[in-house]
């Protein structure tokens with residue numbers, strides 16, 4: 001239904017979409033997720049030419065939308081968009097908001113348009129609000145009217161641009177329920193959303209966008225349950241991390257500790273967990289310091305908000321050997337015992353020419 005090839009978009013010097021290729025088939029519900037500012041809305045807006053792409057191709061039902069000879073207005077009628085900010089006409093009643101498009105743009109009679117509008121208002125549970133004006137409705141009701149208005153144009157696909165972002169949290173579910181219903185009825189939809197549980201339930205396919213590309217795409221079970229790429233995993237697990245590079249034995253331990261403490265504070269980690277983390281880092285640094293004139297250590301503290309897992313990852317250059325099993329440790333069995341006591345698991349890997357040790361910290365009270 002929609003095929004996109006090598007789509008790119010820049011705003012002056014800012015390259016927002018780099019190289020997007022994907023397809024949305026009839027009947028599919030595709031969610032587009034990813035960090036803020038990675039071009040999700042821009043991608044959606046390029047699909048219906050609210051933004052004109054800088055490069056690449058878009059085909060709708062085989063028609064090259066960017067071809068100069070294509071009747072863009074006709075192609076656009078195949079899709080309709082629901083915006084974050086509803087975009088209802090405030091001077092028109094709810095019913096008129098639904099009838100104006102079909103009457104003015106599709107030549108439908110007023111009576112037929114009204115009958116259809118009432119059916120659609122029933123579908124979204126708002127038939128009794130037909131005579132009201134948008135300002136008399138709640139945010140959730142306005143968005144449901146916007147969805148009904150969108151349906152009034154008989155689109156073959158609906159593009160949703162963060163349909164619940166502007167809503168009070170109590171009103172999110174009424175809007176998501178309407179979208180779920182459309183999905184069950186087989187409507188083709190592309191949805192930019194920050195509602196992860198919703199994206200997992202409603203989609204056939206999820207596109208994870210990061211830095212202007214589709215970084216990973218797949219069925220929701222893969223993207224949410226078993227993401228194949230590190231950045232996707234970090235986003236899904238809401239992993240926050242702090243990394244510091246230590247390349248000399250004269251590193252500033254106090255500054256580093258202060259930064260780790262600030263990180264813990266930001267993640268609102270309990271005091272025992274924070275104390276365990278600081279003690280673990282201290283013990284690890286004792287182990288790594290003898291290597292430091294030659295090796296470089298990248299120490300990362302990563303916290304998953306979703307699973308409440310706190311990890312320390314040490315990646316060091318040098319020859320392949322587990323730093324916990326090397327000669328420098330002999331005589332420091334106590335240090336190793338403390339490390340084992342603070343952690344639930346320790347994994348060693350030789351990865352990308354680095355010695356990688358991963359420590360999962362016990363988060364239960366000690």
Ligand SMILES: Nc1ncnc2c1ncn2[C@@H]1O[C@H](COP(=O)(O)OP(=O)(O)OP(=O)(O)O)[C@@H](O)[C@H]1O
Nearest residue numbers: 011014016034035036037038039040041042043162
């Ligand atoms: N019309 C525009 N002119 C200039 N820059 C723009 C324009 N529209 C978007 N941008 C920039 O493009 C980048 C991507 O914006 P976009 O809204 O597509 O991201 P997003 O992934 O949808 O983010 P969010 O999840 O926060 O809505 C941002 O840096 C934004 O400031």
